[in-house]
Amino acid sequence: MRLGKWIAIIFLLGIFAFLVPAIASDHGVAATHDTEHGSTHGAEHAVAETGHGDAGHGGHVNLGEVLKLWSCIPFACMLLSIALFPLLAPKFWHHHFGKVSAFWAACLGIPFLIAYKSTAVHEILHIILADYVPFIILLWALYTISGGILLKGTLRGTPIVNTIMILIGTVLASWMGTTGAAMLLIRPFLKANSYRKNRTFMVVFFIFLVANIGGSLTPLGDPPLFLGFLHGVSFFWTMKIMPHMLVTAGILLAIYFVLDTYHYKKEGLTAAPVEEGEKEPLKLVGTHNFIFLGGVVASVLISGIVDWGEINTLGIHRAVQDWARDGFLILMGILSLVTTSKRIHEDNDFSWFPIVEVAYLFIGIFITMVPCLLILKAGLKGEMAFLIAAVKEPMHYFWVTGTLSGFLDNAPTYLTFFNTALGAFYPGMPEAQAVPLLMTESSIFLKAISAGAVFFGSFSYIGNAPNFMVRSIAEEGGTPMPSFFGYILKYSLVFLFPTFVVVTLIFF
Amino acid sequence: MEFKKILFPTKFRELAFNSLESILELKKAGLKEVVLTYIIPRDEVAFVPYGGYMKDEEERLREQARIRFENWQEAISAEGIESKIRIEVGNPVPKLLRIAEEEKVDLIIAGRKKRTVLGKVYVGSHTLELIRRSTVPVLVSKYMVRFEWEGDLITRVNDRLFTAPLLATDWSEPSEKALGLVSSFKELADKVMVTHIIGVKISKGLDKSELNRIEKESKERLEEYCDRLKKDGINAEPHLFSGRSAHEIVRVAREHKASMIVMGTTGKDRFKEFWLGSVSHRVTESSELPVLLVP
Numbered sequence: 001m002r003l004g005k006w007i008a009i010i011f012l013l014g015i016f017a018f019l020v021p022a023i024a025s026d027h028g029v030a031a032t033h034d035t036e037h038g039s040t041h042g043a044e045h046a047v048a049e050t051g052h053g054d055a056g057h058g059g060h061v062n063l064g065e066v067l068k069l070w071s072c073i074p075f076a077c078m079l080l081s082i083a084l085f086p087l088l089a090p091k092f093w094h095h096h097f098g099k100v101s102a103f104w105a106a107c108l109g110i111p112f113l114i115a116y117k118s119t120a121v122h123e124i125l126h127i128i129l130a131d132y133v134p135f136i137i138l139l140w141a142l143y144t145i146s147g148g149i150l151l152k153g154t155l156r157g158t159p160i161v162n163t164i165m166i167l168i169g170t171v172l173a174s175w176m177g178t179t180g181a182a183m184l185l186i187r188p189f190l191k192a193n194s195y196r197k198n199r200t201f202m203v204v205f206f207i208f209l210v211a212n213i214g215g216s217l218t219p220l221g222d223p224p225l226f227l228g229f230l231h232g233v234s235f236f237w238t239m240k241i242m243p244h245m246l247v248t249a250g251i252l253l254a255i256y257f258v259l260d261t262y263h264y265k266k267e268g269l270t271a272a273p274v275e276e277g278e279k280e281p282l283k284l285v286g287t288h289n290f291i292f293l294g295g296v297v298a299s300v301l302i303s304g305i306v307d308w309g310e311i312n313t314l315g316i317h318r319a320v321q322d323w324a325r326d327g328f329l330i331l332m333g334i335l336s337l338v339t340t341s342k343r344i345h346e347d348n349d350f351s352w353f354p355i356v357e358v359a360y361l362f363i364g365i366f367i368t369m370v371p372c373l374l375i376l377k378a379g380l381k382g383e384m385a386f387l388i389a390a391v392k393e394p395m396h397y398f399w400v401t402g403t404l405s406g407f408l409d410n411a412p413t414y415l416t417f418f419n420t421a422l423g424a425f426y427p428g429m430p431e432a433q434a435v436p437l438l439m440t441e442s443s444i445f446l447k448a449i450s451a452g453a454v455f456f457g458s459f460s461y462i463g464n465a466p467n468f469m470v471r472s473i474a475e476e477g478g479t480p481m482p483s484f485f486g487y488i489l490k491y492s493l494v495f496l497f498p499t500f501v502v503v504t505l506i507f508f
Numbered sequence: 509m510e511f512k513k514i515l516f517p518t519k520f521r522e523l524a525f526n527s528l529e530s531i532l533e534l535k536k537a538g539l540k541e542v543v544l545t546y547i548i549p550r551d552e553v554a555f556v557p558y559g560g561y562m563k564d565e566e567e568r569l570r571e572q573a574r575i576r577f578e579n580w581q582e583a584i585s586a587e588g589i590e591s592k593i594r595i596e597v598g599n600p601v602p603k604l605l606r607i608a609e610e611e612k613v614d615l616i617i618a619g620r621k622k623r624t625v626l627g628k629v630y631v632g633s634h635t636l637e638l639i640r641r642s643t644v645p646v647l648v649s650k651y652m653v654r655f656e657w658e659g660d661l662i663t664r665v666n667d668r669l670f671t672a673p674l675l676a677t678d679w680s681e682p683s684e685k686a687l688g689l690v691s692s693f694k695e696l697a698d699k700v701m702v703t704h705i706i707g708v709k710i711s712k713g714l715d716k717s718e719l720n721r722i723e724k725e726s727k728e729r730l731e732e733y734c735d736r737l738k739k740d741g742i743n744a745e746p747h748l749f750s751g752r753s754a755h756e757i758v759r760v761a762r763e764h765k766a767s768m769i770v771m772g773t774t775g776k777d778r779f780k781e782f783w784l785g786s787v788s789h790r791v792t793e794s795s796e797l798p799v800l801l802v803p
Contacts, residue, residue, distance in 0.1 A: 357555065472560045
């Protein structure tokens with residue numbers, strides 16, 4: 001057996017040796033706590049075991065009150081793996097990311113199951129069925145459907161054309177997802193600018209706007225907002241971020257136009273037409289996929305409006321309309337695959353690999369984040385009281401959610417601070433009651449969290465999944481892209497940071 | 509019709525060079541240029557989760573392939589054949605089809621599956637997709653295969669592909685084209701076995717007189733095919749059998765010591781083909797011999 005495998009095994013055993021007693025000792029505290037608050041916890045625990053976890057949001061509170069910060073280590077390690085492996089060992093990471101994800105999930109899952117048995121089973125199943133499954137299904141559906149739409153033809157990337165393309169992408173992102181909009185437009189965008197010398201800044205601004213900021217208006221736009229929707233934030237509430245989005249996108253588009261014009265003139269280019277022989281008229285093919293995209297929008301919207309009762313799946317109560325939505329999204333994806341010509345997928349260089357990656361990584365993220373969410377939901381009674389106490393003002397939520405979203409994936413970060421806000425303002429209150437209050441009486445905080453998660457997703461390559469897809473396609477096509485730190489130092493800090501300061505001054 | 513320019517894609521598996529050497533015989537049939545192709549699967553270098561694209565890895569793979577190909581080019585050049593190298597990143601099958609179109613090749617060479625279940629399937633999904641979609645002939649080369657015959661485990665080296673081709677015809681237009689191609693093997697083939705199988709579906713339920721008529725007509729057509737080959741200076745012999753087409757073709761090729769099987773592919777009835785597989789695809793999958801498929 002190779003040395004690396006021995007090191008991995010020893011490391012794994014070390015983690016277990018460290019986590020099992022830590023979590024088990026928490027369990028001891030829980031027993032004491034049970035005695036102190038016997039009636040409440042007893043009732044809630046029964047709720048958890050009989051699968052009414054959602055109905056009794058407070059049922060998770062006790063676990064959140066007794067869990068130690070130790071239990072968040074696998075979550076932190078999972079996110080650090082995402083942040084560091086691509087930088088330090090990209091080849092290893094590319095071939096073994098699934099194993100790394102499974103490893104951290106096991107590091108949390110096994111000791112957690114040993115310590116809390118059926119309650120742990122319930123918590124893990126709950127996050128998988130209520131969060132992970134619909135999350136992945138939506139991403140899959142949007143990715144599949146948008147992969148069937150292709151923009152063909154000859155475009156010449158002048159400053160005006162480029163700005164319009166980014167603007168269109170920004171608008172589309174909220175309706176076909178940032179991933180969908182980015183995948184639809186990045187290749188035509190690169191092709192239109194293949195004659196330009198300096199293309200790097202163009203792709204960076206494309207990431208800023210199409211792959212992130214544009215997705216802030218609906219739950220379909222960006223994964224964090226869909227997670228909010230799954231937790232009760234209504235579909236159109238997200239439209240309340242429109243002023244924030246317009247200011248941010250307006251500033252960035254204006255900067256982009258100025259930059260592009262400067263480089264265009266510097267390169268000594270003119271807007272002369274492309275030679276006749278090379279010209280191919282602009283054409284959008286696979287447009288029938290917009291019908292399926294409409295189906296996705298409608299099904300998500302309807303699932304947030306109707307109430308068809310609940311269904312018990314593996315002890316987890318989920319709304320019938322949620323299952324129906326997930327089924328319909330799968331149907332839309334399949335119909336898109338069946339009805340779209342293979343040639344369109346090939347011309348789009350469509351591959352399942354990116355979505356499989358996201359599915360593998362996010363199962364690890366969701367499982368490892370269970371204790372973290374429970375502790376945060378416990379509010380000031382949990383071990384993260386210091387965080388809740390420190391994050392008070394809307395601008396705190398905007399910047400803390402944002403900064404962490406920039407360097408960790410923004411979906412789990414959103415959920416973390418969404419729960420922080422629930423814990424801070426409505427500790428112990430069932431989610432079904434707390435979220436509407438958060439949307440109304442504390443809406444500025446939810447706006448700060450939502451805008452922070454979505455906007456700052458563009459701060460680094462690892463902030464949001466489409467960022468790395470766009471980078472990969474650009475580099476493959478010969479556009480040099482800045483390094484991880486180069487991106488932050490040359491672009492994010494220079495253009496995004498001041499823009500977000502302006503957003504803070506105006507709105508938070 | 510001649511094979512003047514061929515596309516030789518490879519994944520650099522073992523015996524790939526030997527397979528190439530065996531194809532160079534086609535010089536006698538008019539081969540002028542070989543396009544050596546290596547497709548770096550996009551998923552190998554792109555979409556590193558949260559990392560982007562491994563440009564260094566792509567460069568490494570390109571360099572590695574280029575060095576190997578340059579070595580191969582010496583052997584090709586020694587045969588008096590020209591060659592060029594194309595190394596690209598992408599999805600293998602669509603990329604190969606596009607290169608074949610751009611280079612206007614007359615033939616694509618496809619390799620056999622890396623691991624085979626003994627005596628079962630010799631081609632993988634990529635090769636099958638290539639066969640289904642290619643508009644130019646595809647030769648599935650199968651340089652070395654192991655198979656079971658009458659209880660014995662046999663290793664076969666298919667290094668003299670063109671000495672005794674078996675042309676399996678169903679009288680379709682692609683079969684006619686295949687006949688034209690076989691005619692170009694004049695300098696390579698000792699003999700061609702022109703074979704037709706009266707399929708079970710055709711013979712089922714027919715009375716004896718009708719069967720006799722079909723048999724007579726098939727014999728005449730076979731003779732006609734043979735005459736055409738003989739006119740081109742190739743020794744040809746007719747073989748008529750009945751039964752399950754794919755099974756019979758594989759059996760006859762084996763028993764008559766054919767060096768390869770040549771068939772036309774109609775590509776008709778894609779739905780049926782998807783579920784059941786066409787005769788040509790089943791022969792390609794199950795025969796231990798190289799198979800040349802002509803669309």
